[in-house]
Amino acid sequence: MSASDLIRIMLVDDHAVVRAGVRRLLEQEARFLVVAEAESGERAYQQFGEHLPDITIIDLSMPGMGGIEAIGRIVARYPTAKLLVLSMHENAAFASQALKAGAKGYLVKNSLAEELVNALECLAKGQTYINANFTKKIAQQFLNDEINPLQQLSTREFEIFRLLAEGTDSNLIASSLNISSKTVANYQTSIKQKLGINNSVELVRLAIRSGLIDS
Amino acid sequence: MSASDLIRIMLVDDHAVVRAGVRRLLEQEARFLVVAEAESGERAYQQFGEHLPDITIIDLSMPGMGGIEAIGRIVARYPTAKLLVLSMHENAAFASQALKAGAKGYLVKNSLAEELVNALECLAKGQTYINANFTKKIAQQFLNDEINPLQQLSTREFEIFRLLAEGTDSNLIASSLNISSKTVANYQTSIKQKLGINNSVELVRLAIRSGLIDS
């Protein structure tokens, strides 16, 4: 292996344990070299300029400047930067946001070591890498994502969605809107179906994320 | 150093990266030896019996049987087991529930390596260890205990509350905890009653407000 094959890597994660873990996994392969670590988005941006790593492995949820913003700043300044997101969130929304911000790969933390190596090599070659069992999830939600899930709802559906998310009793919704509680129940089903959710937990989360209600 | 000083450790975390990270940190110190790893609560319980580690380092949020449940089971069978929680949740509710379930220490994942070593030595000596910058947080929230509704919940109730708030299907909860789905339903009722809420929407919002889950 020639020196040019060496892939210089920076690790960004607020958890020292995770940084150590990735470092350990990478040490198994001689062609990877960790040249820098950062525990925050701010530091990541600084360190990037100092070390100009080939690839940066970055977490999304960090205190202060989050990973997404850090990605945005780094890519803005260094458009050829290769950033691999290593997140614990198995959430398509997170992935698409990260990729939209300029990341070149997305991996969940419980992935195997081989997958990490695989992802790194993809990025090194200039490709984009996304977790295999994740692509379909993203593909599914991608359609809905661009549309903005709540936008699919009809006026009535949206109204009922809002009331449900606020915790309003179905019967109260019915009498407020002067419709049968049976109709409310039916709407509830169609709303969940349209939003692709199975339970009221996801319903609330979606409402909160959309800023419709606050926690 | 004599052989008897060797501290045999088991790691339990669903993220391979985290396990590798802890392992790496522990390898710096010759007196620690990782004798087993597990990626789930179920496996942890099995492995514990096989290896009988001096100390078990365990994560709380794992799919299937959660960490709290695993702690409970291990402590039930092996009352002298020393379990150190290594969680990413900087949340007093989690900590107190974990300790109530029988854990001997609580550490957040972004702690420094020295703190981990420190904690391990405390546990090895039979002491209890809690993160320094965490004790005051716990102390703070301890005062609000009367106010903090989640504190009213029993271990089991809390566990089920968490799973419900995460949107886990009742039947899945039942099978994860090896109890009847009827029991889960009954718990659900008592949880709502204790927390003074009427529907699952409020349940989720409470969980989010408490930092138990994020939106």
Added chain:
DNA sequence: ACAAAGTCGGGAGTTTTTCCTAGTGTATGT
């Protein structure tokens, strides 16, 4: 040892949710 509290689940009834069907009204386009 006794009381108090936690865990577990059956019984029985109520409520909610789902899935299907179906009527009405209102656009939209050809």
Added chain:
DNA sequence: ACATACACTAGGAAAAACTCCCGACTTTGT
């Protein structure tokens, strides 16, 4: 103008979830 589409409404039937009540057993504390 007429067909087509879709939103709004709601009933019926069945399934699923929830509530309330109770009893058994275990753990814990005094």
